[in-house]
Amino acid sequence: MYDIHNHLPFGISDGPGERSISEAMLDDAARQGVTWINCVCHYAPAYEGLLQNIVADLIPVAAVRGIRLHGGFEYDFAHVMEEGFKPVTIADGSPFFLVDFRHNDIPTNLNRTIFQLTVDGYRMVIVHPEQLFSPDKIRTFLKLQDTEIVFQLNAVSFLPESGKFINAFANLLLKAGLGHAIASDAHQPEGLRRIALAEAREVLLRTYGSETVEVLFDVNPKRMTEGKDPYRVPAPPLSWWDRLRYGIRG
Ligand SMILES: [Fe+2]
Numbered sequence: 143m144y145d146i147h148n149h150l151p152f153g154i155s156d157g158p159g160e161r162s163i164s165e166a167m168l169d170d171a172a173r174q175g176v177t178w179i180n181c182v183c184h185y186a187p188a189y190e191g192l193l194q195n196i197v198a199d200l201i202p203v204a205a206v207r208g209i210r211l212h213g214g215f216e217y218d219f220a221h222v223m224e225e226g227f228k229p230v231t232i233a234d235g236s237p238f239f240l241v242d243f244r245h246n247d248i249p250t251n252l253n254r255t256i257f258q259l260t261v262d263g264y265r266m267v268i269v270h271p272e273q274l275f276s277p278d279k280i281r282t283f284l285k286l287q288d289t290e291i292v293f294q295l296n297a298v299s300f301l302p303e304s305g306k307f308i309n310a311f312a313n314l315l316l317k318a319g320l321g322h323a324i325a326s327d328a329h330q331p332e333g334l335r336r337i338a339l340a341e342a343r344e345v346l347l348r349t350y351g352s353e354t355v356e357v358l359f360d361v362n363p364k365r366m367t368e369g370k371d372p373y374r375v376p377a378p379p380l381s382w383w384d385r386l387r388y389g390i391r392g
Pocket of ligand 1: 147149216269327
């Protein structure tokens with residue numbers, strides 16, 4: 143599996159406090175079949191050099207476990223709006239970069255921002271919409287479907303411990319075609335912020351079958367690191383009631 147969003151680097155932002163915890167996360171990732179990780183922290187100008195130094199320190203530790211690492215950032219949308227914004231993307235040569243909206247509001251100038259990013263050669267990945275937004279935002283997201291943005295859902299959002307609301311919303315997004323890849327967004331080796339990829343894979347396998355699971359966990363994340371469009375995820379259509387409620391045709 144390719145994990146495009148994992149807060150593996152220690153001693154920076156809200157990631158693990160020390161190296162041994164990052165190593166425990168790498169052990170867990172290897173057990174689950176992860177072979178590539180985009181190691182992130184929440185962006186701050188002061189972290190630019192520091193993040194890459196920490197990732198460089200972890201590269202050999204990961205390599206012995208069969209995992210390759212890349213250092214990237216998770217940006218608040220406020221940073222995306224800054225003059226001259228130039229993100230570190232999820233992989234060398236990939237146009238995709240991670241954006242956390244941080245709250246339930248969608249800025250009125252989002253379309254314009256997406257267009258400018260496209261002109262500059264970048265593509266926004268909106269992270270964990272199921273944890274940030276209310277379901278009424280699906281209408282707005284559907285209007286963005288023809289733009290260049292992509293949605294990444296968190297693995298843990300499909301597990302019972304995230305609660306019925308988030309479980310239901312994550313599935314609703316998938317069925318509406320608004321989930322392109324699943325990543326861990328892990329910060330710790332245990333608890334709600336652990337790497338829950340293998341567990342989510344099991345749950346989704348029962349619900350959607352192997353083709354959907356492979357696209358979400360393997361194919362699309364890898365394609366995005368290569369700068370290719372993620373495939374539309376095969377999922378059963380929304381019920382007539384959900385289509386009516388969210389203004390979805392077809
Ligand atoms: Fe994150």
